[in-house]
Amino acid sequence: MPGIEQSKCVLITGATAGIGHALALSIAKLPSQPQVIAAGRRQDRLNELASSNIETVQLDVDTSTESLKKFADHVVDKYPELDTVILCAGVQHEFDFKKDADVGKLVSEMNINYTSVATIIAYLVPHFLKLGEQGRPSFIVPVTSGLGIVPAPWVPNYSASKAALHSLSISLMAQLRDTGVHVMEVIPPLVESELHDAYGTTEKLSKIWMPLDEFIKLTINGLCRGDAHISAGNALVYFGQFEKEKDKLALDYQLRHDSW
Numbered sequence: 001m002p003g004i005e006q007s008k009c010v011l012i013t014g015a016t017a018g019i020g021h022a023l024a025l026s027i028a029k030l031p032s033q034p035q036v037i038a039a040g041r042r043q044d045r046l047n048e049l050a051s052s053n054i055e056t057v058q059l060d061v062d063t064s065t066e067s068l069k070k071f072a073d074h075v076v077d078k079y080p081e082l083d084t085v086i087l088c089a090g091v092q093h094e095f096d097f098k099k100d101a102d103v104g105k106l107v108s109e110m111n112i113n114y115t116s117v118a119t120i121i122a123y124l125v126p127h128f129l130k131l132g133e134q135g136r137p138s139f140i141v142p143v144t145s146g147l148g149i150v151p152a153p154w155v156p157n158y159s160a161s162k163a164a165l166h167s168l169s170i171s172l173m174a175q176l177r178d179t180g181v182h183v184m185e186v187i188p189p190l191v192e193s194e195l196h197d198a199y200g201t202t203e204k205l206s207k208i209w210m211p212l213d214e215f216i217k218l219t220i221n222g223l224c225r226g227d228a229h230i231s232a233g234n235a236l237v238y239f240g241q242f243e244k245e246k247d248k249l250a251l252d253y254q255l256r257h258d259s260w
């Protein structure tokens with residue numbers, strides 16, 4: 001399978017912290033030296049990345065579809081070699097349906113973790129299909145979560161948003177087969193990052209999470225091999241237990257649908 005060692009230009013959302021930030025730095029150092037474009041909201045972090053020879057673009061994904069279209073058009077215009085997108089921007093909120101009524105939090109979390117991701121993909125696929133017609137591979141890399149396979153009830157909407165993105169990834173694999181557009185889903189377990197800082201569980205979690213360096217190493221290896229799903233820890237265990245057959249079953253659905 002082709003992998004990101006063939007990428008010429010890689011856009012990474014959520015590149016100002018954690019997994020996205022570490023992937024941006026590691027991918028920029030690949031022997032193939034792809035151009036990396038880092039996106040995120042925090043300009044000071046983008047400035048730091050710019051000093052490591054990484055292109056930057058400020059982006060809040062929690063916005064209108066029109067703004068996301070402008071963003072996608074701008075990136076494709078400025079970087080016509082763009083052939084890879086890694087969709088890493090994400091937030092996680094605790095939500096207790098017995099107490100909480102802040103539905104705005106639910107809507108925004110679903111928008112950041114799912115709707116904006118599906119929207120950016122939809123706006124980039126036509127460009128990637130054109131590359132495919134020229135015989136060039138391209139790569140869509142949604143970052144989901146082990147909690148998209150087995151939900152954590154204290155972050156119910158987060159888990160649902162990641163289950164939605166996991167499902168979308170499988171459908172995209174089936175739809176885009178034979179086009180040269182490859183989908184590789186990254187399914188992290190609990191990994192060292194800033195994701196959990198907002199609700200004060202970082203100290204406890206830091207005793208059990210996978211170190212960021214370790215996770216990035218295995219993710220880069222999977223992306224270079226062109227693995228369809230890249231996972232680790234208990235996310236990998238649950239993937240093996242519940243998800244292994246789904247790509248094939250979904251492809252069977254698609255093929256039957258195509259022959260109707």
Ligand SMILES: NC(=O)c1ccc[n+]([C@@H]2O[C@H](COP(=O)([O-])OP(=O)(O)OC[C@H]3O[C@@H](n4cnc5c(N)ncnc54)[C@H](OP(=O)(O)O)[C@@H]3O)[C@@H](O)[C@H]2O)c1
Binds near residue numbers: 145
């Ligand atoms: N760490 C884990 O345990 C774990 C486990 C499973 C899955 N994941 C997934 O991995 C991905 C990366 O998470 P992480 O752990 O690296 O978290 P992180 O350290 O908190 O980084 C999250 C990134 O998302 C960006 N982001 C958040 N809201 C945004 C918005 N509205 N617009 C644009 N960018 C936004 C942040 O940048 P700005 O604030 O600068 O915008 C930041 O770069 C997420 O999708 C997460 O769900 C993480």
